[in-house]
Amino acid sequence: MSARLPSWAWVTGLTTGAIAVVAVLAVQADQGTKPTAATSRPSASATVDAKPSAKPEEEKPAVVPADSGTGRRIVYSLDQKRVWLVDASDAPRRSFTVWPGTVPPDPGAYTIGTRTEATTGSDGVAVEHIMYFAAKSGVSVAFSNAVDGSSPPPPAPDAQTGGIRVAKDDGKALWTFGTAGTPVRVVE
Structure with missing residues (x-):
């Protein structure tokens, strides 16, 4: 006749065995290679030589042209293809590059006149x-x-376009800054 082991004995034996297996695995893991955090820093030359990949013009501070007037105004440089939003203290609040149309304005002083929320540009693109x-x-x-944030397509050789396109975020900032009557100064 054989004696039966009580269920608590089986559970105790299995639990003890499982604990022993886990302990053996822990000892083996502790003796293996361990990951280490990188402690080196980039070299100074790597930091200096690194070049940004997206719109480097926006990362460099651009100086407002000297011949652009004074006070709160929008400055547009034909040669630099750049716009500045300048506050009343003559400090530039924002500067960004633009895509000019084929018909540039003459250098001089202007003001924002009509403002239109959205329409279709002469190139067939929805603009705002x-x-x-x-x-x-x-x-x-x-x-x-x-409207979709894209840059304008190259104009047809004989196209007469006066739209000066800006990036979507810059367009929002320009819209907020350039209320009707805001001075615009166009410089070479």
Whole structure:
């Protein structure tokens, strides 16, 4: 006749065995290689030589052109293809590059006139934040941004476009800053 072991004995034996296996695995893991955190820092030359990949123009502070007037204004440089939003103390609050149209405004002083929330540009692209400030050769010149945030397609060789496109976030900032009557100074 054989004696039966009580269930508590089986449970105790299995638990003891499991604990022993875990202890053996822990000892083996402790004796293996261990990951270490990288403690080295990038070299000074790596930091200095690193070049940003997206819109480096925006990361460099751009100086407002000296011949752009004074006071609160929008400054547009034809040569630099750049706009500055300048506050009343003559401090630039924002600066960004633009995609000019084929009909540039003449250098001089203008003001924001008509503002249109959204329309279709002469290139067929849906645009918003349109702010007209000049006209030349029968073409209206205005700042705007594409609704989808895209850059404008290259204009056809004979196209007469006065739209000065800006990036979407810059368009929002320009729209907020450039209320009707805001001075615009165009410089070379």
